[in-house]
Amino acid sequence: MKYGLFLGCTVPVRALNYELAARKVGEKLGLEFQDIPEFGCCGFPVKSVDRMTFILMAAENLSVAEDANLDICSLCSACSSVLTEVDRQLKENQTLRNRVNEELSRVGRKYQGRIQVKHLARILHEDVGLPRIKEMVKRPLSEFNFAVHYGCHYLKPSEVYGEFEEPENPRTLDELLRLTGAKSIPYEDKNECCGGGVLGVDEATALKIAALKLDHVKASGADALVLICPFCNIMYEANQKKIEKLSETEFNLPVLYYPQVLGLALGIPPDELGFRMNRVKPREILSRLG
Amino acid sequence: MIDVSKLDPNFKYEITKEPGGEHITRCFACGTCSATCPVRGINEEYNPRRIIRMALLGMKEEVLSSDFIWLCASCYSCEEKCPQDVRIAHLMNAIKNIAVREGHIHPSFRAQLEALFAHGRLYEVTEFDNKKRAKWGLPEIRENVEGTRKLFRKTGMEKLVKGEGREE
Ligand code: SF4
Numbered sequence: 259m260k261y262g263l264f265l266g267c268t269v270p271v272r273a274l275n276y277e278l279a280a281r282k283v284g285e286k287l288g289l290e291f292q293d294i295p296e297f298g299c300c301g302f303p304v305k306s307v308d309r310m311t312f313i314l315m316a317a318e319n320l321s322v323a324e325d326a327n328l329d330i331c332s333l334c335s336a337c338s339s340v341l342t343e344v345d346r347q348l349k350e351n352q353t354l355r356n357r358v359n360e361e362l363s364r365v366g367r368k369y370q371g372r373i374q375v376k377h378l379a380r381i382l383h384e385d386v387g388l389p390r391i392k393e394m395v396k397r398p399l400s401e402f403n404f405a406v407h408y409g410c411h412y413l414k415p416s417e418v419y420g421e422f423e424e425p426e427n428p429r430t431l432d433e434l435l436r437l438t439g440a441k442s443i444p445y446e447d448k449n450e451c452c453g454g455g456v457l458g459v460d461e462a463t464a465l466k467i468a469a470l471k472l473d474h475v476k477a478s479g480a481d482a483l484v485l486i487c488p489f490c491n492i493m494y495e496a497n498q499k500k501i502e503k504l505s506e507t508e509f510n511l512p513v514l515y516y517p518q519v520l521g522l523a524l525g526i527p528p529d530e531l532g533f534r535m536n537r538v539k540p541r542e543i544l545s546r547l548g
Numbered sequence: 549m550i551d552v553s554k555l556d557p558n559f560k561y562e563i564t565k566e567p568g569g570e571h572i573t574r575c576f577a578c579g580t581c582s583a584t585c586p587v588r589g590i591n592e593e594y595n596p597r598r599i600i601r602m603a604l605l606g607m608k609e610e611v612l613s614s615d616f617i618w619l620c621a622s623c624y625s626c627e628e629k630c631p632q633d634v635r636i637a638h639l640m641n642a643i644k645n646i647a648v649r650e651g652h653i654h655p656s657f658r659a660q661l662e663a664l665f666a667h668g669r670l671y672e673v674t675e676f677d678n679k680k681r682a683k684w685g686l687p688e689i690r691e692n693v694e695g696t697r698k699l700f701r702k703t704g705m706e707k708l709v710k711g712e713g714r715e716e
């Protein structure tokens with residue numbers, strides 16, 4: 259199973275622990291990731307500003323993957339969502355496709371609709387499959403209770419993702435977590451947004467949205483919050499100190515990327531999974547692991 | 549108070565012609581979107597149902613020059629629940645696209661365009677970043693600036709980056 263690894267803008271400079279863990283876990287499970295230097299920004303930041311520029315940015319990335327003959331594996335939920343959305347539009351709308359290809363031809367590219375875009379978590383769930391991962395688990399994390407956060411763009415808009423998940427009642431991440439032996443602990447408003455989408459426009463509102471979830475997760479008694487998107491991570495981990503000040507509450511809640519958790523269960527040493535780069539130090543979790 | 553003389557009855561048709569805005573006239577003001585909206589839950593200034601009402605009434609200037617249209621987090625919560633399939637997140641994007649063409653781009657979005665124009669990416673990749681990556685055995689990241697610049701020149705984004713035709 260080989261994929262073009264789409265890192266996007268955020269992961270390679272802000273979430274090295276995620277990238278590292280994803281690569282290690284991929285290696286262990288027989289996923290081959292190819293780095294493609296021609297990949298650029300997925301286009302997401304431009305979507306609100308100018309739809310055509312946005313579509314062209316996404317389409318160019320899709321055509322780069324096509325040239326390499328590879329499906330895309332994305333680590334960021336926002337990248338997954340917009341690349342999937344544009345891919346779908348171009349597959350369904352011939353007029354738009356012609357217009358896009360006219361522009362792409364100027365830079366010697368063409369969109370043909372030959373590949374698929376998938377988030378890493380979806381690849382683990384669908385392509386590798388739960389039974390195969392389960393077989394590989396060496397160190398079940400049965401002593402831990404984790405809270406999973408799906409985030410919005412891994413699930414929505416559901417019209418672009420098809421039948422893969424139920425946004426109101428998602429299950430893939432819970433299933434992936436349970437595979438590791440850890441308990442997926444329920445908490446209030448589990449499907450709520452992280453607030454990342456308004457961080458740049460209204461920081462106070464964004465932080466308050468994130469604070470709600472930190473509160474709920476903390477109340478559930480979870481050992482950590484587990485997620486799959488660098489944007490969500492910025493809200494819950496990078497901004498956790500700020501939120502603590504703002505809401506005068508101490509959370510001290512470790513935030514882990516799912517591949518870090520899976521990596522532990524697969525027996526990969528914590529040092530190779532980038533835990534040292536986590537800002538809220540998961541010391542207790544690592545020491546309990548022994 | 550609504551100043552009737554300033555209303556633009558064609559605004560809603562302008563929106564229905566904009567990709568993403570096609571379904572705005574289906575809205576029957578049930579308020580489900582506002583009830584599910586996480587931004588609305590915190591910030592009273594933002595109210596998707598109200599924005600849609602204002603747009604349907606033809607309050608073009610107020611809507612396009614407002615800060616509140618930029619507050620949509622694109623979380624799609626409302627979109628999944630709207631009984632009329634108004635496709636609110638897409639609609640908000642359509643409205644923002646029109647606002648930009650009319651000279652109203654939110655500063656934080658212009659800042660993102662600037663970063664993309666300067667680095668081809670949202671975040672600069674410095675030598676320090678690449679050193680850190682190398683330390684962890686991760687491959688070097690190169691900035692592909694030229695492609696983005698060419699595209700931005702072609703689609704008029706460069707003008708927004710350079711601040712031409714802006715009005716805040
Ligand atoms: S949920 Fe849909 S129909 Fe109801 S107010 Fe919002 S946009 Fe209108």
Ligand code: SF4
Pocket residue numbers: 581584585586587588596619620621622623624625626627636637640
């Ligand atoms: S997509 Fe926008 S309007 Fe709809 S619930 Fe999310 S933030 Fe609110």
